[in-house]
Amino acid sequence: MSASCLSNHIILASCLTNHTMSASYRASGFLLGDVAALSRCPVTVLRTQFLKAYRENCFEFVIDHETYWDNADKDCRSRGGHLATIGDQETQAFVMDTLRSIGFNKHGLWIGLNDREHEQHWVWATGENLGSYRNWGDKQGNGITHLTDDCVHLRYIDSGHWHDSPCH
Known part of the structure; x- marks a missing residue:
């Protein structure tokens, strides 16, 4: 997956990370209308077209490299x-709209x-x-197909549906 942090198939790791405004984080990307909102982002985060405030x-x-979920998670934490965390339809729409606006054309992102700790008990990072x-995409997130599919990627080519995949 792209380095937005996605699945085990090493699709494209689109490491989609989010930080609270008070967190210290390096990021990139913005549009002209976002300048005021981005000013609340940590000063250590590089302002590029890939940094968005929401x-x-x-x-x-x-989204510049492919990686496994484990590596994407470590990179984001570093x-x-x-x-x-995508907790509602509005955030999902924001992510999809942003991917379209930055020209994302990869398979998906982490x-x-x-559910690494307990099968079928899904938690966020x-x-x-x-x-x-x-x-969830069709037949995803149910633990029936593969018990080793413990990490989730947003499959861009499947309208942003979530798919569980091996973490590494």
């Missing part, structure tokens, strides 16, 4: 952030969702439970 978070879209919003 609600109270700064999202860094790292930057002071974490793999993205998000912070996983932040430790938060999955919650009520879900955007």
